[in-house]
Every structure is written in C-alpha cells, then in structure tokens.
Amino acid sequence: MRLLSTRGEHTLTVHLPEGLAPEMVTVCAKKGARLSVVADLWHREHDSHYEWEVTFSPADVDMLSVRAVFEADGQLTIHVRRRRESNGSPPPRIRTPQ
Numbered sequence: 001m002r003l004l005s006t007r008g009e010h011t012l013t014v015h016l017p018e019g020l021a022p023e024m025v026t027v028c029a030k031k032g033a034r035l036s037v038v039a040d041l042w043h044r045e046h047d048s049h050y051e052w053e054v055t056f057s058p059a060d061v062d063m064l065s066v067r068a069v070f071e072a073d074g075q076l077t078i079h080v081r082r083r084r085e086s087n088g089s090p091p092p093r094i095r096t097p098q
Contacts, residue, residue, distance in 0.1 A: 001013070001014040001037070001052050001054075001094050002014070003054075003091070003092060003094060005082075005091060005092070006082075007082065008081065008082055009079055009080060009081050009082055010056070010061065010079075010080045010082060010092055011077060011078070011079055011080075012035075012037075012054060012077070012078040012080075012094075013075060013076065013077050013078075014037075014050075014052070014075070014076050015073075015074055015075050015076075016039050016050065016074045016075070016076055017041065017047070017074065018074060019041055019043070019044075020039055020041055020074060022070045024039055024040055024041060024042060025037070025038070025039045025068075025070060025076060026038045026039075027066070027068040027078060029063045029066050032055070032058065033055065033056040033057065033058040033060070033061055033063055034053060034054065034055050034056070035053070035054040035056070035063075035066065035078070035080070036051075036052075036053050037050075037051065037052045037053075037054070037076070037078070038050070038051045039051075039076075051096065051097050052094055052095065052096055052097075053094075053095045053096075053097060054092050054093070054094050054095075055092060055093045055095070056080065056092045057089040057090050057092075059083065059085065059089055060082055060083060060089035060090075060092075061080050061081065061082055061083065062080070062081045062082070062083055063080070065079070065080060065081035066078065066079070066080050067079045067080075
C-alpha cells in the first residue's frame with residue numbers, strides 16, 4: 001500500500017489481484033483514527049488474504065471524510081481529508097497485521 005500526503009488529504013493506493021470484486025473488500029474506520037482494510041479472494045486457497053491497518057494522528061484527519069474507490073483494474077484508492085490545523089502531525093503509519 002502506498003501513501004501520498006498533501007496539505008489537504010492523505011491518499012492510500014494499492015493494486016489488488018485479478019479476480020477480486022468490490023464486495024470482497026472491506027474498508028472500516030475504527031476508534032482512535034485507525035483505518036482497517038481487508039481484501040479476501042474467497043475462491044482461492046493461497047495468496048487470498050490481504051490486510052492493512054493505517055493509524056493516523058487523531059488531530060490530523062477527519063475520519064468522517066473517508067472515501068474508498070475500487071477501480072475495474074483492481075486499484076483501490078482511499079481518500080482521507082486532513083484537518084487545517086494538522087501542521088506538525090506525524091505521518092500515518094501503515095501496518096500489515098500477521
């Protein structure tokens with residue numbers, strides 16, 4: 001998963017494998033300014049589960065603004081608006097749970 005941050009928003013992008021449909025992807029905002037992204041290819045036994053957890057500084061983002069777009073080519077793009085007063089906030093941390 002890649003992260004691009006501008007003054008106005010954080011944009012997270014990942015290209016998911018072929019055969020993955022939008023209903024196989026879950027993007028969930030969690031307590032503590034965290035975002036969970038889970039993708040499962042139900043019909044595969046191997047290389048079928050993908051998961052990321054993104055932690056933002058609570059003062060940095062508006063979690064009500066999270067918007068996910070799944071493209072036909074498998075690219076998932078997630079937009080999270082930044083707050084104006086977020087100067088000096090640490091960058092988001094992307095973690096892949098085991």
